[in-house]
Amino acid sequence: MGDKKMKIAVINETSAADKNADVLAALEGRGHDIINAGMTSSGGDPEMTYIHTGLLSAMLLNLGKVDLVVGGCGSGQGYLNSALQYPNVACGLIQTPLDAWLFGQINGGNCISLALLVGYGWAGDINLKFIFDRLFSLPEFGKGFPPHREESQQASRRTL
Structure with missing residues (x-):
């Protein structure tokens, strides 16, 4: 979202808790307010599953405490x-920088889900940085793409 300062919650669950530091590092230096609301390392107590983190994400979004949630498993x-x-949660599965750009450009959601074990591999932390580079490069979320489909895609997003 370009230059807009956002409140972003990072919410990791138990299987991906050890990737919390990578997610935080990829978001660092972008000028956003980060709330680290999930697990920060495996074996923590209480242990949160994706059931818990999904609920927590919805609560933070619906209460207006954050603009965007970065979660995953x-x-x-x-x-x-x-x-x-x-309700009021528009989440997309983001595995590549192109996914991030298309999600922001077309879907304009408020929640992203990252695969933090499957396919994470070598340079996974670099991929996270590239994902956020593309996601935050957009001047506005939900504009639509390609240009001749903007109006139709905006209408579809409002319907959802």
Whole structure:
């Protein structure tokens, strides 16, 4: 979202808790307010699953405490499905910088789910930085793409 300062919650669950530092590092220096609301290391107590982190994400978004939630789990699928059960949560599974750009450009959501174990591998921390580079490069979320589909995509987003 370009130059807009955002309040962002990072919410890691138990299987991906050890990637919390990587997510925080990838968000560092971007001028946003970061709330680290989930698990910060594996084996923590209380142990949060993606069921818990999806609910916490929805609560923070619906209470207006944050503008964006960055969550995920091992594959990103469990957290995605959990978060999407709640009203006013528009979550996308983001695995690549192109996913991030398309999600922001077309879907204009307020929640992203990262796969923090499956396919994370070598240079996974660098991929996270690239993901956030593309996500935050957009002047506004939900504009639509390609240009001739902007109006249709904006209408679809409002319908959802």
